[in-house]
Amino acid sequence: MERSDTPLLDELEKGQWPSFVKDMKEAARKNPMAKDLLKQLELSYKDKIGHWKHGGIVGVKGYGSGVIGRYSDRPDLFPHVQAFHTMRVNHPSGWFYKTETLRKLCDIWDKHGSGLTNMHGSTGDAILLGTTTEHLQPCFNDLSDAGFDLGGSGSALRTPSACVGPARCEWACVDSLDLCYHLTMAYQDQMHRPMFPYKFKIKISACANDCVAAIARSDLSIIGTWKDAIRINADEVRAYAENINIQKEVCDLCPTRCMEWDGNKLKIYDEDCTRCMHCINVMPKALRPGKETGASILVGGKAPIVKGALLSWVVVPFMKLEPPYDELKDLIERIQDWWDEFGKSRERLGELIQRLGMRVFLKAVGLPAVPQMVKAPRTNPYVFFWPEDLKKEEK
Amino acid sequence: MERSDTPLLDELEKGQWPSFVKDMKEAARKNPMAKDLLKQLELSYKDKIGHWKHGGIVGVKGYGSGVIGRYSDRPDLFPHVQAFHTMRVNHPSGWFYKTETLRKLCDIWDKHGSGLTNMHGSTGDAILLGTTTEHLQPCFNDLSDAGFDLGGSGSALRTPSACVGPARCEWACVDSLDLCYHLTMAYQDQMHRPMFPYKFKIKISACANDCVAAIARSDLSIIGTWKDAIRINADEVRAYAENINIQKEVCDLCPTRCMEWDGNKLKIYDEDCTRCMHCINVMPKALRPGKETGASILVGGKAPIVKGALLSWVVVPFMKLEPPYDELKDLIERIQDWWDEFGKSRERLGELIQRLGMRVFLKAVGLPAVPQMVKAPRTNPYVFFWPEDLKKEEK
Amino acid sequence: MAKTDIGPPDYKTMLPPVIERNYGKWLYHEILKPGVLMHVGESGEALYSVRAGSPRLVSTDHIREICDIAEKYCQGFLRFTSRHNIEFLLDDEDQIEPLVAELKSRGYPVGGTGHSISNIVHTQGWVHCHTPATDASGPVKALMDEIYEHFVESKLPAHVRIALACCLNMCGAVHCSDIAILGIHRTVPKTDNSRVPNVCEIPSTIASCPTGAIRGDMKNKTLTVNDEKCMYCGNCYTVCPAMPIADPENDGISIWVGGKVSNARSKPMFSKLAIPFLPNNPPRWPEVVHAVKNIIEVYASHAKKHERMGEWIERVGWERFFALTGIPFTDQHIDDFDLATETFRTSAQFKWR
Amino acid sequence: MAKTDIGPPDYKTMLPPVIERNYGKWLYHEILKPGVLMHVGESGEALYSVRAGSPRLVSTDHIREICDIAEKYCQGFLRFTSRHNIEFLLDDEDQIEPLVAELKSRGYPVGGTGHSISNIVHTQGWVHCHTPATDASGPVKALMDEIYEHFVESKLPAHVRIALACCLNMCGAVHCSDIAILGIHRTVPKTDNSRVPNVCEIPSTIASCPTGAIRGDMKNKTLTVNDEKCMYCGNCYTVCPAMPIADPENDGISIWVGGKVSNARSKPMFSKLAIPFLPNNPPRWPEVVHAVKNIIEVYASHAKKHERMGEWIERVGWERFFALTGIPFTDQHIDDFDLATETFRTSAQFKWR
Ligand code: SRM
Ligand code: SRM
Ligand code: SRM
Ligand code: SRM
Ligand code: SF4
Ligand code: SF4
Ligand code: SF4
Ligand code: SF4
């Protein structure tokens, strides 16, 4: 038997879970970049260290973003990955594809790149993993011809993403897919030509289950909700009662304890319900969100760098969201303008609000303060007053 | 009828609650200082502003604390309160008095001061409210002869205080009174001669009801607790069941939901109990704390200035507390030494720990890290490692 | 020469014999009626405590009156509580009623036990301090007159602890009260730079500012406040007398709710801002009295038994608290200090009102 | 010249007819078995989704294989999920079993629905990034092999979401996962001051440090790190290539638990530190796999139905979590960054273990 070049990685071909090493080898068989990538990765497994240099700035004509530059620190050993840039490609809302479209993408990538991809990146883009500087523009041209465009990188808007929403989910309170597409199209400029203090992410989940983790990883998080009562199908509730313990599994786990079950009838005190989705999740045939639907708008979510991670928080409890989404776009633009004006370099929106205070933010973007914005009011007495709150001083 | 000098304050003689104005007038009848105080206060009521100047440093021989200097900003109008200093007097643990002792205090204060007092100050001292600079030393001499001493002020230890504890309360898990007296006596020097970065307060509550609010207002908070099982008197439980709804009022309000009541027998899963006291509070005849008693030691509590208010937090989950309390005193001294060395001027212990981190604090005072110290472990990944945690670097 | 460092009188010499005998061996207690506690020892012996309200700012004659009463009914034994009430300690059950009657006739309210409103912990105010933004004893008296029934009766869902502090130093630790009444300034200190070189240390003044609003010029020995960053805490004045902050027109009172100290059921909690500003309106602060009464009434009619103010609000939500009390919510309620982000609503769970 | 700013293909052109017809009018869903969802529209029509696991790092040939399958069973319609699984979208119930069978025969795990462990959201690692402290795809593969049963079956108390990020930038937002696997450095960056003037901007490098550990000398164009203040986040390296931080001997992995994103029942929560450090041990990271499995098993055997990891821990307490898992608690678990005091146990309520 031949000695393998990649004894360590070979270990990861074993086991039941699909193996990325198999995919790398598959690509390596026809593509020298993929082959060098595999070998460089093996070296990393041996050395326990990455072998990529600090990224450089590369791109396509007219754009400032969408490509992550990458160079090997061992081009002597792995010349085919000397330059190995990633292209981020806007995905169709909800990551729906027809196979013909996917096949086009594959053909383009076999022509220009390593033949390796991420379907998809954590932000949501289709990630085309590794090509040379020379291939960037031709690859982009082919993508564009096939109806694809690049996503964001650097201090720019990122490709918005959305949960599957109304395409398949009975709980969708807003049309997450349409809104995602609409915003992606409306803000192509902000995505492709970095002009913000830092990155800006938008994610849309059509209900509070938040299946795109919007609250944790977007500067602007849109989460569907409703204003009226949960719709109850009493017969289906009784049907569930035969299989599950409604008191224990539903009522007792309701965070506001606003449900009563007498063994026959379920009563919900909707004015106390915080629309957490739990009861609906457990009894999808019996309960449905209300009919007066829209979304809560939250801002500030982000990963730890620099000032610590933030979850997005409520700034608009309820907004109706219907095309052309003017109210929302107005708000987004007011927010971005303010951030753009006052944000320091590499300061995310949430960090800027943290630094300057919600009151300054709210005044600047013209939103009224409401208790839904906070878990609880402040505990420290370090309260600012606006000059107009004060009586004129006599002296 | 004569026009009153104090028309505004007179309004506060009305009503059912005992009136401080009556007391001030009572004192004013025999004491010119009290009289000028009353008149100056009336002026404040008219002007809506205080009429005291920024305090100055005054005191008695050998001490750097115990007196709060105070001067009127209108000595022209109120010459008798031109100087009007407060003396803080150590109280007997638990604020127990024999009337003869109290009468002595009154006599001394009529002789030297305004005849007005606070029984007691918020820290716990008997506050003798207002005397002149000349009277400070003679007053102290008389106090000392009568068996009294001063409390703390400035950057010094404050008079420790304690809940009524074993003197009257069936729930006392430590002898709060004895411990309070012991510490007060042991640390007279730290109390009378300011040598810390800032004030330091010790408060002792003999159970988690915390009747001296130790957790909110002492740098070192001692809160009684127990390690074994709650003692249950099953007959008395049943007796309570005739008057209260045990399920609703006791079990459902238990924060850990560790109690079961079947209408006849109460079962407590003591390993889950966090000794919050609620069930015992509601059924004092039926339930008692366990027998293996001691205290949790918490640190850091303080009011908002400068960095925001802090509640004390656990640093020693359990300590047996018996005379001569050496383990506790060792710990207090290690803590104070560290604070003394690293604390900036006007930096409370809690703020210092906040600035340097618990890990530095724990290492310095020699306490092991335990999960009881936190509500939850950290969420940010900004974790320090001690050099000894690391492998030696090869190069 | 007076002896120093002798400390306080030994508490053991102050205890009535019934306590000496049962010290550390109490079995249970009962509240016989508002203000009257019975503690029963393992020995079977009982101690009766009768609790009376006090204005705390008391004259020596007032103390002597208390002594008279204690001598008449309690062999001269009494104590003060951690909330500054007076407790008369009896071992003879038969003396309770005569004592209570005498207290009432002399105008001492008896109560403060159980689910009542006990004495208001408070501070110096205009009576003795240099930094107050309001008086202490005055608002306390005005308020206690109006909520007197809640001291002498015990009919609330749970304890309601009220405290007042006359400035942000928060002597008395109002920051963990069911209802906290807090004096606040609202204008920037007026620095008198002619006095700064003589009375202030520049670095410590700069360090005193929680928001870093103060800039110092070491050469010219002057201090400047950045008005936009100043939130009027007055801490600079504490360290530098040349920065007075009191302002009769704009000083006043803020109201905070939902704090607690005990560990019973819920953990200790800070009070949270309910009303950012009410005017100083001596002698009876009607706006403050009205606001506090409103909060108490709404709480009393909505909370469940044993539910402290903060526990009730946590259960129903702050949006509901503001709706029920009719208190307007403003941008001042939203924290903007160091830990502000911890208070933001980082979830989609909320009520419409 | 290529057209710019055309955006992605319109999703509407990608939807299967059954979705077009029932768009926004779904009535309910059922999980027919692990990996197989049925969504029923108000029309009565049903859509079947079959979910298959994916390594995410896939070759074009792999994608073509998926396309082949989708064409065979689903008229060429499929989607990817927010956790990078593949979903085959069918309208013909009879095709489910043949599809599932073919998927299995080709080595695609079918599952990830309901109370299972779905795909591990992860990042680039040594495959493509410049700052990783560990690999991404490798540990994910090693772990998924070992917890495979939890993907293809649905027998946990609730969803368990695992995510991995190879450095503190936390691409993929691991910070809100039931279990987060996070690459960490543990040594101070080694500044190469000869390169600083050419490749780094001094002020932005200084500003990049969360703990203010970096001092700059503008005149000599050098940077110095205060070792005591550095917690190895690597952010300086992101802005200044002359400050490499990778260290083969000391880089490794930390484990975080109890985060969630959904608003169901409890509010979204951050994950909290469980294990500060495990070594990088390629190719199969046995220490990491073992540690994660242990946490899953303890959770599985103690949590109640519908209780997410974090909800279970909050209910029983962190002291219990550490006792049950046998994970040692260290001073590193105690927060010492900006909001640390919010995490301290400011109450006397705790369990002994
Ligand atoms: C490719 C991707 C990871 C993946 O494997 O999926 C990725 C890769 C990188 N991220 Fe990321 N991030 C990716 C999604 C995320 C996410 C998740 C999300 O967008 O939903 C986050 C957390 C959410 C957030 O933005 O806060 C994320 C938080 C970061 C951060 C920290 C930002 C912060 O404010 O804390 C950095 C650091 C930076 O910007 O300098 C970063 C930086 C980077 C860089 C550009 C490295 C750098 O320092 O310049 C990485 C390039 C890797 C490479 O060589 O290809 N990446 N990054 C994801 C983008 C793919 C896509 O476009 O679909
Ligand atoms: C007299 C008293 C209020 C009362 O009416 O009861 C009082 C009065 C003063 N306090 Fe206090 N404090 C008093 C208990 C407290 C408490 C409560 C306690 O000790 O339990 C606190 C909150 C707990 C704490 O210490 O954190 C308290 C927190 C402060 C602070 C803020 C400290 C902080 O770290 O946040 C200051 C400001 C300072 O130290 O500069 C302060 C400062 C002051 C000064 C000395 C004013 C000053 O800035 O120099 C006040 C003198 C008033 C006067 O003219 O007599 N006082 N002070 C209390 C002491 C009486 C006694 O000895 O029994
Ligand atoms: C006398 C005093 C201790 C002292 O050393 O002076 C005391 C005495 C008792 N407390 Fe207290 N507490 C005293 C201040 C406190 C404080 C501190 C404070 O108010 O500043 C607290 C914390 C308050 C807070 O959480 O904000 C306090 C929280 C409790 C609790 C817990 C209440 C709760 O549910 O949160 C109990 C239990 C109960 O009453 O059911 C309690 C129970 C008791 C008992 C029943 C203990 C006993 O078995 O003897 C005593 C009679 C209570 C009553 O008034 O009904 N004591 N108690 C204090 C009376 C103050 C007053 O004049 O009103
Ligand atoms: C397909 C997908 C949306 C998408 O656009 O791609 C999706 C689809 C559904 N989610 Fe989700 N969720 C999807 C990611 C998420 C995420 C995001 C994530 O995991 O990164 C979350 C938040 C997770 C968290 O809290 O950390 C999420 C939290 C939920 C929940 C709330 C679970 C909880 O109790 O906390 C439900 C309700 C339920 O399952 O009972 C839910 C329910 C559902 C339902 C039942 C909705 C419906 O009626 O169609 C769908 C099938 C669920 C299933 O797998 O059993 N979905 N769901 C995502 C599948 C990812 C995967 O491949 O595994
Ligand atoms: S977020 Fe809500 S609407 Fe969107 S897919 Fe998930 S459950 Fe459905
Ligand atoms: S959605 Fe949540 S809060 Fe509303 S009734 Fe259902 S479980 Fe309760
Ligand atoms: S703190 Fe506990 S022991 Fe002390 S008096 Fe209060 S209830 Fe009794
Ligand atoms: S003391 Fe508190 S936690 Fe313990 S059983 Fe009683 S109510 Fe529950």
Ligand code: SF4
């Ligand atoms: S609260 Fe402020 S004004 Fe009132 S006594 Fe304390 S320091 Fe003085």
Ligand code: SF4
């Ligand atoms: S009042 Fe407070 S905030 Fe304003 S300058 Fe002085 S210390 Fe700073």
Ligand code: SF4
């Ligand atoms: S987590 Fe860090 S190392 Fe991994 S891809 Fe993101 S930036 Fe790169």
Ligand code: SF4
């Ligand atoms: S690694 Fe992080 S903490 Fe260390 S110097 Fe760089 S930025 Fe600062």
